[in-house]
Each structure stands twice: as structure tokens, then as C-alpha cells.
Amino acid sequence: MFCKNCGKQIEDGSKFCPECGESQYGHQPSEPDSVQAQKKLIYYGTLASLAGIIIGIYIKQIHIVVVSALGFMVGAFKINELRKR
Numbered sequence: 643m644f645c646k647n648c649g650k651q652i653e654d655g656s657k658f659c660p661e662c663g664e665s666q667y668g669h670q671p672s673e674p675d676s677v678q679a680q681k682k683l684i685y686y687g688t689l690a691s692l693a694g695i696i697i698g699i700y701i702k703q704i705h706i707v708v709v710s711a712l713g714f715m716v717g718a719f720k721i722n723e724l725r726k727r
């Protein structure tokens with residue numbers, strides 16, 4: 643990313659520019675690692691649920707389909723929630 647004040651390239655996610663000291667918060671909102679990790683977890687969980695639905699249908703195990711579909715819905719809902727922020 644670049645400093646919004648002096649335009650110098652600075653480390654991604656920096657709160658302050660090391661060159662001019664300008665606060666970068668609010669201009670280019672960067673997410674803390676924990677939020678990114680949480681997002682990854684939700685995305686992979688949702689993908690895994692989708693795979694579960696397909697596998698459940700393939701092996702004709704309806705309870706696997708139902709459980710996976712529930713997991714997928716929860717995952718999709720959480721992704722939606724994260725996108726609102």
C-alpha cells in the first residue's frame with residue numbers, strides 16, 4: 643500500500659507511515675490477521691460443506707446432504723455478514 647499523505651510505499655496494513663507519521667487508519671482499512679484467518683476458515687468450511695452435499699448426493703446418503711446443506715447455509719450467511727463490514 644501507499645501512504646495517503648506522502649505517497650511513499652509502506653508495508654501493507656501499517657497504521658502509520660514510517661516516513662511522515664501520517665495515520666493510515668480509515669483510508670485503506672486493513673484487516674487484522676485474526677479476521678483474515680476467520681474469513682479463510684469460513685470460506686474453506688463452506689467449500690467443504692458444498693463438497694459434502696455433492697458427495698452425499700453421489701453416495702445417496704440423505705443425512706450427509708442435509709448436514710452439509712446446513713453447514714453451507716451457515717457458512718454462506720457468515721460470508722454475507724463479513725462482507726457487510
Ligand SMILES: [Zn+2]
Nearest residue numbers: 645648659662
Ligand atoms: Zn507518509
